[in-house]
Amino acid sequence: MSITAYFNNLPDDRKAPMQALWEAIEDNIPEGFAEQFYYGMPGFVIPHSVYPAGYHGDPKLPLGFIYIGSQKNFIVMHHLGLYANKELLDWFTAEYPKHSKFKLDMGKGCVRFKKPDQIPLALIGQLAARVTPKQYIEIYERVIKR
Template sequence: MQSSANTIEAYLAELPPDRRETVAAVREVVLANLPEGYDEGMDFGMICWHVPLSRYPDTYNGHPLGYVALASQKRYLSLYLMGAYADGDGFRARYEATGKKLNMGKSCVRFTKLDDLPLELIGEVVAEVSPEQYIEIYEKARGLR
């Protein structure tokens, strides 16, 4: 379910109350741990935290360089942790060590309720990569360095 909301407030308002509470709680964890230099906004129909185009305009698709995103899908919620994928299997091992069951897609962690997520780990993962480090990871992956 991709949203056409232009603001985070509008996005949250269109969610059912239980989903709104869950998304708001995960958003708070991200905001509390997000390194300085990332911006929050809407992109691709979801809440995104990204390197602003004013800082890094040369992305492959013209959109800001996404670092974390949060979306309400039809059957679950998705948390996209792009920085965690640079960690290889380290994120998977850290997640499983929390005792929570990891439901990980090709690019996201899927969950249905807040208790499914190890919020402390999510905060740690969000806090780990500065925008400068993320740009370096991105450029290496794209063969630009």
């Protein structure tokens, strides 16, 4: 499935919030990441042309970074930098209450938005801009890839 087809097939009440979330990331993510449908969701990866080793769990895949999805009860953003970088995670969790009146709902590297019309898009844009491909590769090789 393509990214366009994914967005076209979303329920009507999810199309606008998902598109807004995608654009907040797309408009701010540093150069060097590539758009790709990844694990069934639209996302941004570090392509093999930049990081030939790919994802350690399946080297045929590029190194995933951020991807978003529409689940039954929420919209989700997977940001693998949050999972691997405590400094980035601490920044995000400190900033979140400044941008949202709702409690932060997250797992190790995923953020769940249960109110699709209340996604803190400015914060997500700032988050997307904070890590370059080079920085993420360094974090990935130090923390995740063993």
